[in-house]
Structures are given as structure tokens and as C-alpha cells.
Amino acid sequence: MDGSVRPGAVTPGWRPPAEPLLVLLKGGGDLGSGVAWRLYRCGFRVVILEQAQPTVIRRMVAFASAIYEGEMTVEGVTARRAGVGEVADLVAGGIIPVLIDPEGRSVADLRPAIVVDAILAKRNTGTRITDAQLVIALGPGFRAGRDCHAVVETARGHFLGRVYWDGEALPNTGIPGEVGGMREERVLRAPTEGPFEALAAIGERVEAGQAVARVAGEPVVARISGVLRGLLHPGLSVRAGQKVGDVDPRGERRYCFTISDKALSVAGGVLEAIGTWSCRGLQGERDGTENPNHR
Numbered sequence: 001m002d003g004s005v006r007p008g009a010v011t012p013g014w015r016p017p018a019e020p021l022l023v024l025l026k027g028g029g030d031l032g033s034g035v036a037w038r039l040y041r042c043g044f045r046v047v048i049l050e051q052a053q054p055t056v057i058r059r060m061v062a063f064a065s066a067i068y069e070g071e072m073t074v075e076g077v078t079a080r081r082a083g084v085g086e087v088a089d090l091v092a093g094g095i096i097p098v099l100i101d102p103e104g105r106s107v108a109d110l111r112p113a114i115v116v117d118a119i120l121a122k123r124n125t126g127t128r129i130t131d132a133q134l135v136i137a138l139g140p141g142f143r144a145g146r147d148c149h150a151v152v153e154t155a156r157g158h159f160l161g162r163v164y165w166d167g168e169a170l171p172n173t174g175i176p177g178e179v180g181g182m183r184e185e186r187v188l189r190a191p192t193e194g195p196f197e198a199l200a201a202i203g204e205r206v207e208a209g210q211a212v213a214r215v216a217g218e219p220v221v222a223r224i225s226g227v228l229r230g231l232l233h234p235g236l237s238v239r240a241g242q243k244v245g246d247v248d249p250r251g252e253r254r255y256c257f258t259i260s261d262k263a264l265s266v267a268g269g270v271l272e273a274i275g276t277w278s279c280r281g282l283q284g285e286r287d288g289t290e291n292p293n294h295r
Contacts, residue, residue, distance in 0.1 A: 020045050021278075022091075024112035026104055026127065028064035028079070029056045030230075031138060031154065032118030034263025035270050036063055036096060037077050042271065045091045047110060048079065049101040057230035057246055060202050060257050066098040068233055075259060084109050107131050116270060117148065122172045134277045136270055140169045149277070152269035154262075161265035163273045177262070180249035185223045188231075188245030190215045190238040198234045203227065203256045206247060213244060222247050229256045 020043050025032050028048040036046050054064035063079035066072040071080045079096035084106055090097045099106055104126055107115060115132040119125055123141040129148055137147060139154035144164050153162045155170040156177035176183045190196070194216025206212050206228050211219035213231065215238055222228075229248040238244055248255055 021113040021274075022047065022110065023114040023116060023274075024049065024107060024110060024132070025116045025118050027118035027120060028054065028062055028066075028098055029118070029120065030058035030062050030260065031120060031263045031266055032116070033061060033063045033074055034259045035116060035118055035138075035267040036079075037074055037259060038264065038267035038271060039274075040077050040096060044274075046096045047087055047091070047106075047112070048096060048098045049104060049106060050098055051102045052100050053233075053236060055232060055236065055242075057232060057243060058256075058260075059230065059233060061259050061263075063096060063098055065233075067100060072098075104131075114274060117142070120154065134274065136273050138266060138270075140172050143168050150273040152266055152273065154266055156262060160262065161269040163269050163276070180226070182224055182249045186226070186247050186249060187243055188212065188220050188222065188247065190240055190242045190244050191218045191220060192216050193239045194218075194237065196232050196234060196236050196238050196244055198231055200228050200231070202229065202231050203253050205251070205253075212247075215244070220244060224249050225251075227251050227253050227256060 022045045023039050025036050025048045028050045036048055040046050048063055050064045050067050054067055056062040056064045059065045061074050063072050063074060066079045066081045071078060079098050080090060082090055082097040082099060087097045112132050114134045117127040117137040120139050124147050127137060127147060129135050135148040136150045136152060138152050142148050142151050144151045144166050151164045151169050153159045153169045176187050179186055192215055197214040199214060200206055200212040206222045207225045208222055210222050212222050212228060213220035224247055226247040226249040230246040232244040
């Protein structure tokens with residue numbers, strides 16, 4: 001009872017692609033970047049779409065940071081802020097282009113074989129199953145077979161990284177995943193609305209009670225001791241209660257600069273979905289099991 005759908009006979013007339021496929025990711029946060037990184041290393045051509053002001057927390061492992069910095073390298077893979085007209089040359093040169101395109105209008109211009117919605121908005125913000133030959137969505141807010149072809153589970157736990165060809169991922173609980181035995185305690189939140197100012201840097205050791213940032217002059221205080229794993233880009237305007245940082249109680253500085261186990265697990269699910277499609281097409285059959293989320 002693994003909750004997946006086992007593909008059946010190969011779709012009649014199906015042939016494997018003759019050249020590396022173009023994969024377009026909507027969202028370059030830490031999970032989307034983990035997917036992009038793994039796809040790139042497997043030989044896919046990758047393009048990322050982002051907002052003009054990404055609100056990523058784990059900025060050191062997020063290709064979305066290229067929007068602010070111009071270029072961002074994560075574990076040996078480099079992404080660069082670009083326009084649609086620069087995509088072909090950058091991809092040919094081994095660079096992942098990051099486009100400012102929150103509406104996803106570039107999908108029609110670039111005509112990717114595969115679209116991955118990695119926005120993680122917990123709802124569908126505009127992705128359609130007709131956007132590409134294969135459309136994959138990460139996390140809750142999508143129904144496979146209606147909004148996309150496949151959904152990859154993003155909730156920490158037993159089902160993380162599983163591919164669902166029918167139904168939906170586990171619903172959002174609003175409770176942060178456990179890291180080093182901590183959940184909500186590790187999250188830094190804005191005490192009020194206003195401009196965000198950093199007082200510490202990602203990778204620094206912080207102590208419980210320490211002010212690590214300010215919002216409109218009010219301190220953002222760490223509730224636990226550990227390493228500052230993520231922090232919002234300085235200067236952004238935030239709302240009260242918004243997540244602006246993350247303290248890792250495990251205290252391993254290198255975790256701040258390497259892709260997480262969760263991101264790599266989700267990326268594995270995306271690769272499974274692509275492999276299923278590229279080897280067999282979208283024709284499949286149930287293996288007698290159901291999505292475990294529908295019991």
C-alpha cells in the first residue's frame with residue numbers, strides 16, 4: 001500500500017526524447033531550488049520563474065536569490081537573473097536563467113516540455129494541466145488529473161517525496177515541520193508590519209533571547225539557541241506574524257549552505273514522475289492501491 005500509481009503499458013507510439021528536455025520551474029525557493037539543482041545535475045535544461053521581490057528564507061540555497069544578487073551559486077550550480085531573450089544562450093552555457101515572471105507568461109514563449117509548480121502557496125495560483133506535456137505540482141492545493149498530471153508530497157514524515165497520479169497531497173496543517181525536535185519555536189516571525197532589517201547573518205550562532213532582526217524598529221527575538229539557517233532579504237516590507245527567519249537547533253553551520261534532505265526527497269519525487277512519463281508516457285493503471293491521503 002504505497003499510495004502511488006504504477007504505470008501500465010507504454011503509451012502507443014511513445015519514444016524517448018532525442019535531446020535534453022526543458023523544465024520550467026515556477027518558484028526558486030529552497031525546495032524549488034533543490035528540484036532545479038537535481039534536474040540540472042541529471043542533464044535537464046532548467047529555467048526558473050520568480051517574483052520581483054522573492055520572500056525566500058533559506059537564501060543561501062535558493063536560486064531565487066539571483067533576483068537580488070544577479071547571480072547565485074548553490075552547491076556548484078549557478079543561476080543568473082535574465083530576460084526571456086537570454087534564456088537560450090544561458091542554458092547552452094550551463095547557467096540556470098531566473099526570470100521575473102510571477103504570472104507565468106513565459107510558459108507560452110518558452111514552451112517547456114515539463115512545468116513544475118514549486119511556488120508552495122498551498123493553493124493553485126494559476127497552473128494548468130495544459131501548460132506542458134507533463135505538469136507536476138509540489139504540495140497541497142492541487143489535484144492530480146485536474147490541475148496537473150502528478151503531485152509530489154512535501155509534508156515531512158512517512159509520505160515525503162511520494163508521487164501521486166491521482167488526488168492531492170496532505171493538507172497544510174499550519175504547523176512548521178520538526179527540525180532538531182523543534183517546530184514553531186525555531187521560526188522567527190515579524191512582531192509588526194513594516195520594513196525588515198537584519199541584525200545577524202545566515203550561518204551565525206544565535207542564542208535564545210537574542211535580537212536577530214528588526215521590523216519597523218521592533219526586535220525579532222530568537223526563542224531558541226542554534227544557527228541562523230535562514231533570514232529574509234533586508235529591506236522588504238513584511239506583515240505582522242510573517243515568517244522572516246529560521247533558527248536550526250542542530251547547530252550545524254554547513255546545513256545553512258547545503259540543500260536539505262527534504263528538498264532532495266521532493267526532487268526525487270519529481271524525477272520519478274519525469275522518469276515514469278519519459279519512459280512510459282502518461283498511460284498508466286492503478287496497482288490496486290489508493291492515495292493514502294484519501295482513506
